[in-house]
Amino acid sequence: MSMLEVKDLSVSYGDLHILRDVSFSVEPGQWLMIIGPNGAGKTTILNSISRGVPYTGTIVYQGRDIRRWKPRELALNIGLLSQNNSMGYAFTVEEIVRLGRYAHSASVLSGDKDGREEAIDRAIALTGLEGLRNQSSLTLSGGELQRTFLAQLFAQDPRLLMLDEPTNHLDLVYQKQVFNLIREWLTENGRAVVSVVHDLSLARAYGTHALLLSKGRTVAEGPVSEVTAPKLLNEVYSMDVYSWMREMYSQWTDEDSST
Amino acid sequence: MAQIPHKRKEGLYVLEYLAFLAVTPAVFFLCVCVGSVKVPLGDTVRLILDAIRGSDISGIKFASIIVSVRIPRVLSAALVGASLSLCGAGMQGLLKNPLADGSTLGVSSAASLGAVIAIAFGITVPFLPFAGTMIMAILFAFLGLLIILSLAYKLDSSLSTNTIILIGVIFSMFVSSITSLVITFASDKIKHITFWTMGSLQGNNYTHVLILCGALVIFGGVILLHARELNAFAVGEDNARNIGVNVRRVRLTILICVSALIGVCVSIGGTIAFVGLVTPHMTRIIVGPNHKKLLPVSVFAGAIFLMLSDLAARILLNPLELPIGVVTSMIGSVVFIYIFITGRRKGK
Amino acid sequence: MNAKKIIALIMALAMLTFVFCGCAKKDNAPVSSSDLAEQTPPAEEQTPDEGEPADTSVSVIDMLGREVTLDEPASRIVALTAADCEIIYALGAGDLLVGRGAYCDYPPEVLELPSVESGYDTNIEQIIDLEPQVLFMSTMAQSEEQSKQLEDAGVHVVMNDAQNIEGVYSSIGMIGQLLGKQAEADALIADMKAKFDDLKNKADGEGKTVYFEVSPLQYGLWTAGTDTFMNEIADMLGLVNIFADVTGWGEVSEEQVIDRNPDYIVTISMYFGEGPTPIEEIMSRPGWENVTAVKNGAILNLQNDELSRPSPRLAEGAQMLYDFINEAK
Numbered sequence: 001m002s003m004l005e006v007k008d009l010s011v012s013y014g015d016l017h018i019l020r021d022v023s024f025s026v027e028p029g030q031w032l033m034i035i036g037p038n039g040a041g042k043t044t045i046l047n048s049i050s051r052g053v054p055y056t057g058t059i060v061y062q063g064r065d066i067r068r069w070k071p072r073e074l075a076l077n078i079g080l081l082s083q084n085n086s087m088g089y090a091f092t093v094e095e096i097v098r099l100g101r102y103a104h105s106a107s108v109l110s111g112d113k114d115g116r117e118e119a120i121d122r123a124i125a126l127t128g129l130e131g132l133r134n135q136s137s138l139t140l141s142g143g144e145l146q147r148t149f150l151a152q153l154f155a156q157d158p159r160l161l162m163l164d165e166p167t168n169h170l171d172l173v174y175q176k177q178v179f180n181l182i183r184e185w186l187t188e189n190g191r192a193v194v195s196v197v198h199d200l201s202l203a204r205a206y207g208t209h210a211l212l213l214s215k216g217r218t219v220a221e222g223p224v225s226e227v228t229a230p231k232l233l234n235e236v237y238s239m240d241v242y243s244w245m246r247e248m249y250s251q252w253t254d255e256d257s258s259t
Numbered sequence: 260m261a262q263i264p265h266k267r268k269e270g271l272y273v274l275e276y277l278a279f280l281a282v283t284p285a286v287f288f289l290c291v292c293v294g295s296v297k298v299p300l301g302d303t304v305r306l307i308l309d310a311i312r313g314s315d316i317s318g319i320k321f322a323s324i325i326v327s328v329r330i331p332r333v334l335s336a337a338l339v340g341a342s343l344s345l346c347g348a349g350m351q352g353l354l355k356n357p358l359a360d361g362s363t364l365g366v367s368s369a370a371s372l373g374a375v376i377a378i379a380f381g382i383t384v385p386f387l388p389f390a391g392t393m394i395m396a397i398l399f400a401f402l403g404l405l406i407i408l409s410l411a412y413k414l415d416s417s418l419s420t421n422t423i424i425l426i427g428v429i430f431s432m433f434v435s436s437i438t439s440l441v442i443t444f445a446s447d448k449i450k451h452i453t454f455w456t457m458g459s460l461q462g463n464n465y466t467h468v469l470i471l472c473g474a475l476v477i478f479g480g481v482i483l484l485h486a487r488e489l490n491a492f493a494v495g496e497d498n499a500r501n502i503g504v505n506v507r508r509v510r511l512t513i514l515i516c517v518s519a520l521i522g523v524c525v526s527i528g529g530t531i532a533f534v535g536l537v538t539p540h541m542t543r544i545i546v547g548p549n550h551k552k553l554l555p556v557s558v559f560a561g562a563i564f565l566m567l568s569d570l571a572a573r574i575l576l577n578p579l580e581l582p583i584g585v586v587t588s589m590i591g592s593v594v595f596i597y598i599f600i601t602g603r604r605k606g607k
Numbered sequence: 608m609n610a611k612k613i614i615a616l617i618m619a620l621a622m623l624t625f626v627f628c629g630c631a632k633k634d635n636a637p638v639s640s641s642d643l644a645e646q647t648p649p650a651e652e653q654t655p656d657e658g659e660p661a662d663t664s665v666s667v668i669d670m671l672g673r674e675v676t677l678d679e680p681a682s683r684i685v686a687l688t689a690a691d692c693e694i695i696y697a698l699g700a701g702d703l704l705v706g707r708g709a710y711c712d713y714p715p716e717v718l719e720l721p722s723v724e725s726g727y728d729t730n731i732e733q734i735i736d737l738e739p740q741v742l743f744m745s746t747m748a749q750s751e752e753q754s755k756q757l758e759d760a761g762v763h764v765v766m767n768d769a770q771n772i773e774g775v776y777s778s779i780g781m782i783g784q785l786l787g788k789q790a791e792a793d794a795l796i797a798d799m800k801a802k803f804d805d806l807k808n809k810a811d812g813e814g815k816t817v818y819f820e821v822s823p824l825q826y827g828l829w830t831a832g833t834d835t836f837m838n839e840i841a842d843m844l845g846l847v848n849i850f851a852d853v854t855g856w857g858e859v860s861e862e863q864v865i866d867r868n869p870d871y872i873v874t875i876s877m878y879f880g881e882g883p884t885p886i887e888e889i890m891s892r893p894g895w896e897n898v899t900a901v902k903n904g905a906i907l908n909l910q911n912d913e914l915s916r917p918s919p920r921l922a923e924g925a926q927m928l929y930d931f932i933n934e935a936k
Contacts, residue, residue: 050501075503082497088355089493089548099491103503149498156502296866324862327894332861381879454826461861462824464893529826573860578850580827580858 001063003028003192004049004160008057011044018044019216021057026160026209031186031193033207033224035200037237040213042196043083046162049194050080061160075103079158083165085149090136093129093148094120100155123154126181128174142169150178154185161185163195167202179206201245204228212236275552279559283337290333290566295577296324327464335463336569337562338471339528340538342479342520344561345554347535348542349482352489352550353513355496357543358424360536361400361521365431367532369403370396370518370525372438379441393470397522403434404514457582458529460569467527474523478516479558485509486550493548531565531584533591538564541594564590667781670774671766677740680787681763685739687725691767692717693918694779695743697795698788706737708744713911713920729753735760741785743767769917771839772803778917795919802922803843806929810844815932817846818869818900821915823876823885824892827858837873837914840925844932846871865898871932872900873907875915884908905935 002025011019019041026032034042048055051066051074059066066074079100100123101116124130127147137145146169153161161182167175183206186193197203203210203224210227212219214236220227233241292303298321306325343361350359361367373395376382384390407430411423482489488509491499500506524531538561539553546552565583568590572581666676684700686692687708695704696714704717708725711717721737724730725744731753734742742757745768754764765785769775776796783792819837822829831837832853841848849867850859876885883891886906895901913924 052497052500071500071505072503075501080501082501085495085498087494088357089543091490091494091548095490095549096494099487099494099498099502102487102491152498152502294862295860296862323894323897324865328861328865331893383882459827459858461827461858462892573862578859578863579853580860582827582858 002026002060003062003190004194005060006045006049006057007060009045009048009055009059010057011041011048011053011055017216019048019055022211022213022216022218023057024211024218024221026192026194028190028192029186029208031183031195031206031208033203033210034194034196034213035198035203035210035228036213036219039215041216042213043164045211045213046080046082046164046194046196049078049162072103075156075158077158078160078162079153079156080162081149081153081164081166083168085145087137087140087145090138092134092136093140093144093151094124094133096137096148097123097129097151097155100152100157103156119155119157123151126154127151128177143171143174146170147174147178159191161191161193161195163193165196165198175202182206200228200233200241275546276555279556283559283562286563286566287333287337290336290570291325291329293570293574294324294329295573295580296321298325331464331468332460332569333566334468335471335527336460336565338468338475339460339524339531340534340561340563340565340568341558342471342475342524342561343531343534344538344542344557344564345475345479345482346517346520347561348539348550348554348557349485349489349513349517350535351539352493352548352553353510354423355493356423357540358536359427361517362530362532363424363431363536364404364407364427365434366400366403366407366518366521367525367530368431368434368438370400370522371530372434372441373397373399373522374526375438375441379444393523393526396526397519400522400525401515401518403430404518406430408514454529457584458531459580460528460572460583461580463527470523471527474520475558478519481516482513482520483554483558485513486554489513489550489554490548493550529584531587533584533587534561534565534568537587537591537595665784665787667765667784669766669781670768670778673766675741675763675765675785677763677785681739681741681785683737683739684741684743684786685723685734685737686711686743687723687729688743688745688767689713689912690769690775690916690918691743691778691782693916693920694782694795695786697919698779698783698786698791700786700788700791703786705739706734713918731756735762741765743782770834772799772836772921775917775919775921776800779919799919799922803925806925807843810929810932813845814847815870816849816867817841817871817873818849818864818867819914820872820874820876820889821856822858823874823888824861828861828864829856830859831856831915835915836917836921836924840914840921840928843925844929846932861894865894868897868899870899870903871905871907871935872898873909873914873928873931875909875912877910878908903935905931907931 004026006025007023009019009022010017022041022045024032034045036042044053047053049059049061049066051071061069061074061077066078069077097120098116101119104119105116124133127150129144129147129151132140132144132148137148140148146166150166153163163182166182167178170178179202182193185191195207207224209222210224211221212227212232219236220232230240230242291307292298292300302321303325306322307330310322310326347360350361350364351357353359361370374392376399377392377395382391382395384394407423407426410430411426414422414426488499488504491502491504492506492509496506499509539557542557542560543553546556565587568586569583571590572583572586575581575586663679664676665680666674668674682703683705684695684703685706686695686704689708689711692704692707692711693713695701696717701714701716704720706723707717707720709722710725711720711722723733723737729744734757739762741763743765745766754766757764765781767778767781769778776799779792779796779799780789783789783795819831819835819841820828821831830850830853832848832850832855834855838848838851849864849869850857853859872889874885874889876888878884882888885908889895889906890901890904892901900906907928909924909927911920912918913920913927
């Protein structure tokens with residue numbers, strides 16, 4: 001039994017088909033990279049699994065249809081870092097991270113029975129937010145906010161992480177740090193990651209598996225090296241992906257040699 | 260930024276609670292002592308003490324003014340203020356929109372419409388004098404909320420601030436016009452349009468106080484227990500879903516509680532604008548957006564705000580009464596601007 | 608786009624409803640239009656001096672000081688205010704009415720006439736459609752333009768808005784003259800004067816106090832202060848209005864009523880056959896048990912605008928108040 005099994009997933013708004021019959025599965029220990037050009041429907045897959053959009057088809061987690069999971073139980077198992085987290089109110093970083101523990105404690109009145117404070121402290125430390133702990137989220141930079149919600153996700157501590165462009169607003173230092181962090185997190189038993197990334201080199205470097213989408217349909221699915229083969233990518237992106245990357249890389253080396 | 264690495268407890272500090280618990284009765288006491296008829300302070304205190312002790316006060320001069328008129332009125336002001344303020348805070352969190360409130364979304368107007376229809380068409384519940392208007396007010400408040408939200412979802416699924424306020428204002432005008440229509444057709448029975456547009460706390464007795472109190476304890480209690488869920492909604496509805504909040508159920512629960520509270524308040528006190536908008540906003544500037552603090556403090560702040568507004572309504576033009584809605588709007592907007600400016604200056 | 612269209616439509620609707628509801632609200636405020644003292648010029652002591660029998664033309668000066676001349680007494684009229692309708696019927700000229708304002712309700716026959724919107728919603732088209740020669744309206748809500756529109760359509764507009772009993776006499780005289788019912792008008796005025804004089808002579812309120820209640824407690828207490836018919840008639844009967852310090856109608860506080868402790872209470876709330884009657888409701892108010900009027904059960908309920916409308920029935924209202932006080936003694 002797979003950890004997550006998606007079968008014939010379709011999503012449409014009126015006549016507009018976002019996803020058509022997408023199927024894939026995720027096993028423990030896997031890091032599935034969902035890749036593809038803009039508008040391929042990558043984010044919609046994550047939103048369907050988190051029950052944020054209506055879909056047809058079946059999504060089964062741990063042998064049970066996700067529609068039959070209670071929201072709180074599901075949140076203990078699947079967590080989503082979504083891409084746009086615009087803030088309206090001046091919650092502090094800590095308050096946002098604390099919300100990640102929602103699924104762990106039954107009611108507003110129950111105390112810290114489950115190591116809530118430690119989990120929050122650890123999540124804040126992991127994402128390097130100690131100095132911003134009591135700062136209003138309205139004054140954070142895009143990257144800081146991104147890390148805040150990542151910390152929330154770590155505090156939530158699910159077994160399947162879903163990340164939509166997790167390093168979108170992050171500089172290189174944090175980009176590397178976050179990806180390494182997640183790779184390390186993944187080493188523990190029974191965990192898996194599904195993430196949407198644009199950067200194909202990141203996908204190749206960190207992913208174990210990949211799902212290549214184009215216009216809402218599956219183009220390829222399997223081990224990351226197979227899916228990111230030049231032929232497939234060139235077709236989907238309608239350009240020579242590999243030589244473009246090589247060109248970019250060569251400029252770096254050129255500059256290096258000139259100095 | 261200098262950081263003091265302290266661990267704050269999420270709820271209110273005991274001291275803060277005590278402060279509010281002290282200020283609220285002080286304001287209550289002030290409002291009972293001051294009024295359109297001057298009653299010597301000593302008499303007032305003695306009357307209250309006697310009444311609490313249960314001794315016979317029927318012969319004393321100001322007994323009926325203090326015990327039968329002023330105290331129930333101040334109590335209803337406190338309870339209506341607390342309820343409306345809590346509703347405002349709840350909706351502002353739920354919709355992630357600081358401008359949401361019973362009056363801006365047209366919920367109060369809808370409740371008025373329900374009450375006016377009940378009166379115009381003689382809808383009553385046998386043996387329960389207020390029940391007919393109250394049930395209709397609650398029902399219409401809830402229907403109003405459903406209509407506004409489904410319209411807003413239809414037009415803009417992200418429920419952006421502007422869409423929902425625009426729809427709320429339009430809906431509010433639409434409902435008010437129907438109310439006027441009903442009043443025009445049933446003009447014999449309902450002449451009291453200022454009551455439905457500006458509100459009045461006159462003539463509230465202990466029965467009203469009990470009803471308000473019951474509604475606040477039950478529905479307000481439920482809202483207070485949803486502080487964490489409201490935090491999640493205030494961060495974002497998607498985020499709430501991601502962390503495991505049962506989004507549909509919580510939204511429905513809050514909407515029902517808000518409708519019920521607003522319905523009860525409107526059928527007893529008429530439409531009193533601005534309380535639900537201003538007090539939570541002021542409170543948020545003082546204690547921050549965390550609903551674990553915001554909700555309870557809003558309850559107290561709303562009670563204090565409306566007690567003081569009602570005091571102004573009672574004494575400013577003595578012996579005339581000002582419509583309470585006029586006072587809340589005036590005080591509310593001035594205080595609002597003041598706090599807004601000073602809040603800005605601090606730079607948070 | 609679809610959504611945009613919907614928004615535009617809703618906006619348009621909202622504008623319309625806003626205008627509509629704004630008007631309707633004002634019109635329904637508990638302040639009766641005829642009692643807003645400040646808004647009207649002092650009632651003119653205008654008694655018609657013309658009336659030569661050879662010439663059938665009639666001419667009056669209305670309460671805005673405008674001269675209105677008709678070739679012959681009017682035979683098709685519309686009256687917008689309830690008081691004017693009552694005067695016309697009292698003059699025996701009800702058959703001349705071809706339309707009435709929406710709030711005219713006395714005598715009951717008047718309800719059979721076609722009704723037109725009045726006050727702030729006055730509908731010029733409806734009125735012109737009835738082809739009256741004369742339109743009686745109050746000075747409150749109408750603009751110059753509106754009356755000009757009517758006059759262009761051949762309708763003579765007569766502004767009539769009495770503020771006190773003298774003013775009622777003037778308006779009866781004026782209406783009588785325009786309708787060729789001068790004798791009836793003189794008789795009606797004489798009758799009213801006789802009734803009032805009679806009451807004035809026999810009445811001795813002994814300076815007892817009275818409280819007029821216009822709106823019940825549930826919706827905020829409204830009372831009638833000075834410059835109202837109720838106050839004028841209370842004076843006439845030797846009573847003291849406890850809210851003589853209020854001008855016109857106003858919302859007063861419950862505490863003040865209890866503190867001022869009236870000997871009599873007059874309420875004009877209507878009763879609709881369910882729940883406690885207005886009198887029972889006042890008797891049951893907590894905190895009012897020690898008010899003299901409540902203790903003695905000295906509460907009068909006048910349900911038919913006897914004391915709030917500038918009509919001939921003011922005399923009846925005064926009589927009812929007199930009888931009530933005598934009984935209560």
